[in-house]
Amino acid sequence: MTSSALPLADGNSGTGAPESPVVAHVKDYLARLRGGDTGAMPAVLGLVVLCTVFAIMRPKFLSAGNFANLFTQGAAVTVIAMGLIFVLVLGEIDLSAGFASGVCAAVLAVLLTEHDWPWYAAVLAALVVGMVIGLVLGVLVAKVGIPSFVVTLGAFLAFQGVSLLLVKGGTNVPVRDSTILAISNRNLAPIAGWLLAAAAVAGYGVVHVRRNRGRARRGLSAEPIAITGLRIGVLAVLVGLAVYVLNQERSRNTVISSLRGVPIVVPVLVILLLVGTFVLRRTPYGLSLYAVGGNREAARRAGINVDRVRISAFVICSTMAAIGGIVAASRANSVDSNTGGSNVLLYAVGAAVIGGTSLFGGKGRVLDAVLGGAVVAVIDNGMGLMGYSAGVKYVVTGVVLLLAAGVDALSRRRAEAAGLR
């Protein structure tokens, strides 16, 4: 299992040089697709189709300004979805992640605005609140033994109440701290964007080439050079294109202000993606999450502390929700009792599932949250541009979530059938 950070490359690799190892690699990938292991395919295809449709219907969709909007609009949901992946891999669910992010955002805003805390102390407090929330949820699920669905459904309502209490009814708490506001509202200098892009591509390349070399040295099957090159190439093109577009001038009136560069929230997302992927894929802890999600009894017999793993997943999920809440507060410039409410949780669960994370547990990657989050953001943004009401957007997003869950359930059946072959 090569943990492909860019599965897009596999899909396109039919155009690669017709060497036998490459052909074997492609055949292997196609066999896995047929066996129900669809990976990132549905999300990437969906993204391409949606973008094409919206670009044709509303040319403004492709403008640099709108492209930058997609990131800031989708960031909070994507971060919450990244946290949800840890819980979903266990086969559990956290329905309270949305309002947990709202509570943490409210804590942040109240401390910043009403108590004049410095931004780093307020952020730390919000993260600690997230951790404590996760700890409580995890203990109720793992130690007391209440199904996570029920625990987090109760917490969903309770956190909504806490959020209302914190912001004192219907008012909202403004956020004026420039550092917090910068997360979703400011951009990197264009040159910094390019440097970051170069570092990302180079880092990706070095990691892959080194891994392949190490495997070849030990006589293990390594990925063909052509595939690795293609992966790096595709990543470089995509990242380069994105940075180029984001570095275009987006301001309507350049005399008043200049608006160009990569939004600061993008490197935040990239760092969370890298750290999360590293934890899930490269550490014994990540493996124990998959093991508990795949077969809890086997994990227990292997000496894994199942309760601790389950609690830790809820802690990670709620802490990520806190980060999502901070991003949301930054974007809205304020926090009210509805921050993290209404559609946020369903969008986050939808993002994870659309990206390819299974609701049955045992399967999921942090990248899924990014791909699925992109799909959700594109639907939301594109339909907004086409002038549809919130009602229509909700219906479409709900249908897409059900579609993704259906693909998940069917591919699972298919994988089982393939397993019995």
Added chain:
Amino acid sequence: MALSPTPAPPPASNPVLELRGVNKSFGAVHVLRDVDLSVYEGQVTALVGDNGAGKSTLVKCIGGIHTADSGEYFFDGAPVTVHSPRDASDLGVEIVYQDLALCDNLDIVQNMFLGRERRRGWVLDEDSMEQIAEETLAGLSVRTVSSIRQRVSSLSGGQRQTVAIAKAVLWNSKVVVLDEPTAALGVSQTAQVLELVRRLADNGLAVVLISHNMNDVFAVADRIAVLYLGRTAAQVNAGEITHSQIVELITSGQTEAFGPGAGRNGVNR
């Protein structure tokens, strides 16, 4: 079958694992009564008995999932206490349970090292684990899996059993207990697994094989231990007892025509 049991245990060798007078009750139910069991290096010891005779409970006592109420547990001649699965595996005792305890969503290497991953700092040392797993499978002459990076969900029943056994062997274990390894398998896969069981013993391991199938037992076992209603009915060399005598022991706990010198520990009453 080609795999004939060896005639008798070398008299000089001591059992690597020995249980004496083990009792275990669950509430009012007395499941094991003064059970004795000796397991020797390089031999397959079959553990047979009817449903409810206490085989599974005995195995769980060996593996540390249950702790015996009374009785002695000797390993390499020294008395030891086994209170958890970790204690058992620290001694070199590995149990392959009937449900195999494999994670379907993980690949073969990840399953073999589950809970005991090799690491470099904080990071999994995937390459060295893959290498060792490959060597272990090759050492067992397993040629049936195409890639060890394959998910376990894509394997056949016999292949899963093979992976579970290889997982048990990986840890330089001295005693491997297999709970009904052939119960769910077809004819050719059963033959493959039995061949593997024989190879384990020939490699010097002490193997305990639990089975309901007398053909399997006589195909690979050197010694046979019979449990009857929680008691050790007999521990004999496989060559000194017939099929029908074993069946008699399983169903009634005793046999009329017991060959002379057969029961090292005799009938336990």
